[in-house]
Amino acid sequence: HVLLSGPSGSGKTTLAKLYAKSLQCLDPNSNGQFCNACAACKEFGSPWDFHDINCGLDGGRDVIKEYLEFLTTSPQTARLRVYFFDEAHRLSREALAALLVPLEIPSPPSVFIFSTIDEEVLPESFRARCRLFKVTQPTEAEAAIFLTRICQAEELTFEPEAMQLMLVLRGGFRTHAGNLERVAGALSKSPRHISVQLVRDTLMHDRSHRLIAYFDALDSGDIGRQLEQIEGSLLTPTENLRALQDMLIYLGCGYIGPYEGVRETGALGLLIDQGTWRRLAKIFADRAIAL
Numbered sequence: 001h002v003l004l005s006g007p008s009g010s011g012k013t014t015l016a017k018l019y020a021k022s023l024q025c026l027d028p029n030s031n032g033q034f035c036n037a038c039a040a041c042k043e044f045g046s047p048w049d050f051h052d053i054n055c056g057l058d059g060g061r062d063v064i065k066e067y068l069e070f071l072t073t074s075p076q077t078a079r080l081r082v083y084f085f086d087e088a089h090r091l092s093r094e095a096l097a098a099l100l101v102p103l104e105i106p107s108p109p110s111v112f113i114f115s116t117i118d119e120e121v122l123p124e125s126f127r128a129r130c131r132l133f134k135v136t137q138p139t140e141a142e143a144a145i146f147l148t149r150i151c152q153a154e155e156l157t158f159e160p161e162a163m164q165l166m167l168v169l170r171g172g173f174r175t176h177a178g179n180l181e182r183v184a185g186a187l188s189k190s191p192r193h194i195s196v197q198l199v200r201d202t203l204m205h206d207r208s209h210r211l212i213a214y215f216d217a218l219d220s221g222d223i224g225r226q227l228e229q230i231e232g233s234l235l236t237p238t239e240n241l242r243a244l245q246d247m248l249i250y251l252g253c254g255y256i257g258p259y260e261g262v263r264e265t266g267a268l269g270l271l272i273d274q275g276t277w278r279r280l281a282k283i284f285a286d287r288a289i290a291l
Helices: 012-024 061-068 093-104 140-153 160-166 173-185 196-203 205-220 223-231 237-255 267-271 274-290
Strands: 002-005 050-054 081-086 110-116 131-134
Touching: 002 012, 012 081, 012 110, 050 061, 061 093, 093 110, 140 160, 140 173, 160 173, 160 196, 160 267, 173 196, 205 223, 205 237, 205 274, 237 274
Parallel strands: 002 110, 002 131, 050 081, 081 110
Antiparallel strands: none
16 A cells, blocks of 8 residues: 655646556556556546545445445456546545555555645554655646647647746646646747746746835835735735745846856746845845835
């Protein structure tokens, strides 16, 4: 039995289904990978052999016990019956207790796969019965390769700086794919070319435009507009704070103080055009003088 743990969007569900398909394949290769040609592969996802359980909706004891009634019955087509418990951290205490015995006593026709954003919330007695795999978010290099392959498949071209800027938005493969889809959706039919400005306008509104508007309101002393920008942001408070800190650090190192003019070429510098960076620096310099 397997427990996959990692942040949202890191690929746990995809990995779980690929593993389940390999387990159920009737003719896997020497590495255990599914053939994608046998009856089990063609019918993968059948509710008779693959039980996909959203614990956020069906995490109670009674529902789980209904699923476990099929535990010892042979699968219809596949080699094994697979139970996938998504969001296992939302299983009720009674449901977790009901799963302990099936996890402890092998049931040859059946295998359990669990996914969670935090394995520590699950009881030690539960975790001890599973093999834990940590699923991490892709590195920047991995995300860049992933996005480049999608662009090639979709016949999209892009400015290297635009790709660099998209990577500022940290996340899993699903998050990166969703961001690219948003950018591509904002393109006209031709040419299908992704520019830095398009990424700024499509993905960076709350990280650039809204923060700039906040600083402008701060400069003019307009408290109402300051609150409007904060309350209208789609970012979480933590994301807002991180974006603000990143901007202030870059601004301080690149445009203000003893290191003025010593700017690293990176995604943060691409977030806003240089003219706007200079204008923001002047706002802070003027306020510093006033104080």
